[in-house]
Amino acid sequence: MSSLCPFARATTGGGVCPVKSDKNSTGICPAKSDKNSGGVCPVTGKNNGTEHKDSTEHAEEKSTDPRMVPAKCPFGYDSNTFKLGPLSCIVCQALLHESSKCKPCSHKFCKACILRFKDCPLCGADIEGIEPDTELQALVDRFIDGHARIKRSHAAGDGEATDSKNKVIYEDVSMERGAFLVQQAMRAFRAQNIESAKSRLSMCADDIREELKSSEDNLDLCSQLGAVLGMLGDCCRTLGDAPSAISYYEESSEFLLKLPTKDLELVHTLSVSLNKIGDLRYYDGDLQSARSYYARSLDVRRNAAKEHSAVASQVIDLATSLAKVADVDRNLGNEGAAIDGFEEAIQCLEKLKLDSEQASLEQRRLSVLNFLQNQLADK
Structure with missing residues (x-):
């Protein structure tokens, strides 16, 4: 993710x-x-x-503007200041998901988190069992539902007023709610609480879909939804649900393809989503379908590398896509096309010169180059 x-x-x-x-x-x-x-x-x-x-x-x-009410969470938090508290799990450091109470110590954690332990992570007591804490989870759910929900439409003139001359205008904080949910999902995902991450991202995707109903051409919303759907694909892939992962990646690609190709971060996200679909098709044995998605990703990266030839990461991404297509070509019995692809990728990487401040990119370049050279040695 x-x-x-x-x-x-x-x-x-x-x-x-x-x-x-x-x-x-x-x-x-x-x-x-x-x-x-x-x-x-x-x-x-x-x-x-x-x-x-x-x-x-x-x-x-x-x-x-004295009429403007700042965007803020009604609970007093925002996505950058939220700290661990009674509504959070000390294991994954995200908001509780399927809140569960340990017996006999009564300490509370996410269900997925506490199931990994035999002793309570807080007090060290033997865990004799766990039971759901529905009251605490209901409080967490109310917190999430209320967070950053202060939204008003300026265009519609929706506001509250003490008199006809003094309307109060509320800022739109839907973006703040999205950032908060994504942050909680990232924390949960890093801690391998995948169901929690998936739940938060699903809420976020639903919010954006609702916004898109009245603003279909909003490129920012399309970008956000494309990224969130890609993250949902990562969750499903980690859970072993390949069909759902492919569905999310494909939908992510549909939204990202609507966006200008000048944004390198969006180009990278789009190409990665296409490659991940190719990977899942490849592992499922559907090589023709895998090659189709790898080739689409390669086209995206070729165009990006042409426009941004001085950006090292774009060149390495291009070489990686060339390697993926060539690998499938070899497995399909098209050895000539495979060798051409491997050789083109090697040429791209050998021309790329990096300085000492780009050590991580140099390590990646050498890793891909070593793979490609081994592939040619095996021909």
Whole structure:
């Protein structure tokens, strides 16, 4: 699952990168180590310079309107300040899902989390059994349902007023709710509480679908839904539900294909979704279908590499797709096409020159190159 929140670019208050703000993550923005990114965060699309200053000034200008009620959770939390508390599981560090109580100590955890233990992670007592805590789970569900639900439509003139001249305008915080749900899903997924992650992402997808009913051409919403559906595909794939995973990946691709190809992060997400479908078809023995999806991903990456030939990650992605198509060609008995594909991929990687600050990309380049050279040696 991607560690990038698809809602970050649309957040209020300057667009804080949840990868950096989440205390449970590495705290490192993925753009900072890539020289080719120009110091721009791929999540927020902002840097630490004038753009941040401009956004802050813009936020201050908005706050001067006395009629404006700031977007906030009615419980006092937002996606970047939510901390562990009585509604969270200490094991996965996300909101409780299928809250369960240990016997006899009565400490509470997600069902999937506590089933991995024989002793209570909090007090060390032997776990004699577990029972569902429906009251606590109902409280968690009410919290999720109420979080960031303060939404009003400016266009419709929907508002509350003390008199006819003084209407109160509410900011739209639907993006904040989405960021919150995705953050909780990421935490749960990292801790292998996949059902919890899937539940939060499903809520998020339902929210976006509802928004799209009245705004079908909204590219931001299409981008967010495409990313969330891809994450749902990852959950189903991890759970071993290949048909559902393929369905989510295909739907993700449909939404991402509507978007401009200039956004490299979206291009990468689209190509990865297509490759994951190809992988699942490949493992199922349907090589022709696998090749079709690998080829579609290759086309996406070829176009991206043409427009962004100086971006090292795009070149490595292209070589990877060439390798996938060539591998299937070999398994289908088309050895000539396979050798051509492997050789083209090798040429791409050998031409690519990386500096010392791109150590992680260099390691990836060498790994793919080593695989390709071994494939040619086996011909």
